[in-house]
Amino acid sequence: MTFPGINVHKFYTITELTREFGVSTRTLRFYEDEGLIHPDRRGRTRLFKASDRHLIKEILRGRRLGFTIAEIREIIEMYKGPPGELGQLELMMKRVAEKREQLDQKRRDIEETLAELDNVDEACLARLAELRVGT
């Protein structure tokens, strides 16, 4: 059964994606070189599938969080479905647990930083109030 409009091969050009995500063509080609995405080709021209577009989103998310390309690759590999063999399966679950710890650490770091920014903000407001009264 096919779903019209769903299985339609809608491709994105490289510039469409650079505009959508605010990155350069160099960056997307770099991600391809790194094996993170695998756009199709028509001749030499890259044709990005919806799945490529989605992967780019994930890459940029990882980038914002300060993960290296190597770490992002690790995460992306996990999304590719669980392996068949038991040992590999256990290894993957260990890796997932590790990533989770890293993310939890980052989350704590964010909360702490936000708390300190709150202090800064309060100090600013206090100083503002002083100024209005006329120091």
Add this chain to the structure above:
Amino acid sequence: MTFPGINVHKFYTITELTREFGVSTRTLRFYEDEGLIHPDRRGRTRLFKASDRHLIKEILRGRRLGFTIAEIREIIEMYKGPPGELGQLELMMKRVAEKREQLDQKRRDIEETLAELDNVDEACLARLAELRVGT
């Protein structure tokens, strides 16, 4: 009024701090070069105060979150207390708001990534169950 045990100048050597935080001496000297910390000197030897130690914590926190040194410097500058002038105050509050947005974005990124890791974990568990039953 002085508080015995509080105003005591307890200094840290550079290696004490490298061991505590798991960074190299090069890294701490680099942070000084970048103007992020300002340890005292006895002769040429650096003496790190409690405030330096605390700043190092903040720097490493920023680093874990993927902030550049320049961005970390911006944040640290904010902690130095609100400026006296009105224009500067408003500028700082704008900067605080911007950092907060960045941190909120990172937080969303973390939640999304964690959610996907949950999926991976579930898939792994499902596969594990299959294996136990004997595929």
Add this chain to the structure above:
DNA sequence: TTGTTCTCTTACGTAAAAGTCAATCAGCAC
């Protein structure tokens, strides 16, 4: 004294993640 440990400065090296530049090619407008 010799050795070990810690520290310093200066300087060159490096890995990651692109930026930038040059030359080229395909498709379309006029």
Add this chain to the structure above:
DNA sequence: GTGCTGATTGACTTTTACGTAAGAGAACAA
């Protein structure tokens, strides 16, 4: 055809955040 736009590859350059090595000085132990 000519010109423009957007795509490609390949190579060189840059920035960030340190690593690493060289050479030297102070402090303490055996």
